[in-house]
Amino acid sequence: DAGVIQSPRHEVTEMGQEVTLRCKPISGHDYLFWYRQTMMRGLELLIYFNNNVPIDDSGMPEDRFSAKMPNASFSTLKIQPSEPRDSAVYFCASSPPGAGGPLKGEQFFGPGTRLTVL
């Protein structure tokens, strides 16, 4: 089975440009999480969805960041305009139904998108 798919794997852009990161969760999973990882701040949860509905976006750093999940098999994280401090690895993760029960916490991570903003 395919795991979580993220694209692109690497993105280099210039300050002020719009960046869109994409994620395809594992089929049948109904939770989707976006994380950011940096050396300074570690792993941070940005936002998560359940059944395509945003549940908690308290980790989104500012209005420049937005995330959507138009259907069960696709999500985007957009940064507009991008800044050098947004440089990080962005991970998408998904969880199966029942994540509120015995499977709680079993998140499946994608390989990440390494973003560099010059």
Next chain:
Amino acid sequence: GNSVTQMEGPVTLSEEAFLTINCTYTATGYPSLFWYVQYPGEGLQLLLKATKADDKGSNKGFEATYRKETTSFHLEKGSVQVSDSAVYFCALSDGDTDKLIFGTGTRLQVFP
């Protein structure tokens, strides 16, 4: 609020040495506890978990026991290999939400 504290790394060991990575937590209720591993250039993978007190999670020779009395979930392995070199994250499930609370991660380096 809920939190996880891990020992700082890096932890540097020779092959076949014994490994312990300490993890303690603060939580209300009865969270589930997890260890995730991140190999270079990859996303995190679930290594093992425990859902209640005194449970022992195990996988690939790694073990961790859910100790409620000491609020700990230390990761151990009897004989590490070079291929175990990675960053290890302790995490707990937040009782009121579907989120995971991660520790800061501990880098393990194993040399031949």
